Amino acid sequence: MxxxxxxxxxxxxxxxxxxxxxxxxxxxxxxxxxxxxxxxxxxxxxxxxxxxxxxxxxxxxxxxxxEDVYNAYGLVKSPLIVISLAIGALVAITLTTPLATKPLSSPFDSVVVLYLLALTPFAIAYLAASNPNPYTMIGVARYLALLVAAEPPFVMSFLTPLIIASKYNGADYSIYATSEVSWRIWLENPLAMALATVASFIGLMA
Structure with a gap:
């Protein structure tokens, strides 16, 4: 014990x-x-x-x-709630990976992970929009436009190993099950995995 x-x-x-x-x-x-x-x-x-x-x-x-600066129309409490949800989402995602002491795994848990991944960037946009002024609105608009361009290749790079592992290795679209056979995916489909890695890199760099 x-x-x-x-x-x-x-x-x-x-x-x-x-x-x-x-x-x-x-x-x-x-x-x-x-x-x-x-x-x-x-x-x-x-x-x-x-x-x-x-x-x-x-x-x-x-x-x-x-120093934290607030204007008369800014929100104070709701940004704290939103950022807490975003951090909690990242922690929950970690629990589905081999980094967790006791990983959580179930078929199609990747769908939940995708939703949780989408929460963090929108939480960042909400934090900026919660303190309204012309400059933050311009920044939020640019950030959301960047998300529209960067998220699709990142999501596709996320789905590529899931689809391959589920089709040929019975991973059932599970994050943890896919990570267990990731080395096999690289050996069997090196081109697809290389392209997925490049796509994820481009999405993160954007």
Whole structure:
């Protein structure tokens, strides 16, 4: 009993726990910024840690130190509810992957995951629209237009391994079942998976 509790605590803290998630966030943000800067031929900061890898942490500290400003027509409580739902959706999605200690799996759970994935970007748009002014409205309109362009290739890249795994390996459109045979999908359909990876990369970069 004590060993199980210690193992659960270790997983919660190290892998796939809080420390792993924080390190992956820092690394993926650094990689995303480096790639987008190379594509757009921009030179970013290189002094925040080795190779600028601590820049996302510096941005987070700067964001948390900013003062919240509300106008007379802005919403206060509903954005907190919406962002809580978005964070909860991301946590629920994690429970369907191998990162969870006890993953949840059922046929066609990918449909639920798709709906939960759609909640986060619209929550971001709602947060901006909840403090109305001309500049935020322009930003929200541009963000929603970008979603219309970027989400379809991302969704198609999400569906590609699900369809292949369900058709040939009996995954029943389950996220966890698909992840268990993902290596086989790459061996049997390398071209389709490579195109799906490129599509997901384009969708995320947009």
């Amino acid at each position: 004590v060993g199980e509790i210690a193992w659960l605590i270790l997983e919660a803290v190290l892998y796939p726990g809080l420390l792993f998630v924080v390190l992956m966030i820092i690394f993926t943000q650094w990689l995303y910024r480096k790639l987008s800067a190379r594509i757009q031929y921009r030179r970013g900061p290189i002094h925040a840690g080795p190779f600028g890898i601590l820049q996302p942490l510096a941005d987070l500290i700067k964001l948390l130190s900013k």
